[in-house]
Amino acid sequence: MWAIKKLNLDLDKAGENHFVQLNKLEELQNDTYDNAKIYKERTNAFHDKHIMKKSFEPGQKAWLFNSRLKFFLGKLRTKWEGPYKIIYVSPHGEVEIKSLKDEKTFKVNGQRLKPYIEGQAFQRDVEDALLVDPIYLDD
Incomplete structure (x- = not known):
């Protein structure tokens, strides 16, 4: 103290x-x-x-994201398949689509689709290029 x-x-x-x-x-x-x-x-x-809302209607065409391709193929290969025709859209985001090629129908999550715009096409075929030695004019 x-x-x-x-x-x-x-x-x-x-x-x-x-x-x-x-x-x-x-x-x-x-x-x-x-x-x-x-x-x-x-x-x-x-x-x-900045998120764009996706809304689909029956009769509309759409691209389908193929998630299996992202594990196997090269980086320049497209991962979108289609176009597919939309048959039914549920209120919870489930979409029933039909293939235009073989007429098969199946259900997918609406997040895996993007709208198809007419005239938009992805080229799936790979072109072969012949690689040759350059020809020199001096020789």
């Missing part, structure tokens, strides 16, 4: 100062949490604003 008196230290003021510092730290943590929440909301709103 004599050391406290000698240093002129007041325990009540020190405790009060410590309490104020803890309150400031808690306010800083709350502000940080609020700022992170605001940032996340704004980021989600920006992302959602």
Whole structure:
């Protein structure tokens, strides 16, 4: 006790100062949490604003994403098959499609489809190119 008196230290003021510092730290943590929440909301709103909504109707044509191709073939090969004709669209995103080639029908998730635009075509055939040595005129 004599050391406290000698240093002129007041325990009540020190405790009060410590309490104020803890309150400031808690306010800083709350502000940080609020700022992170605001940032996340704004980021989600920006992302959602740029998403294009897909809506399909019966009779429309669509491309089908073939997920099996992405594991086996080269990077320049297209992964979209089609076109397919849409027969039925459920409210939950399930789409029944029919192949125009062999008239088979099956159901797929609507996220695997994209609208077919007339005149748009993917070339599936690979052309062979003959590689020969260049002919020099000097020889």
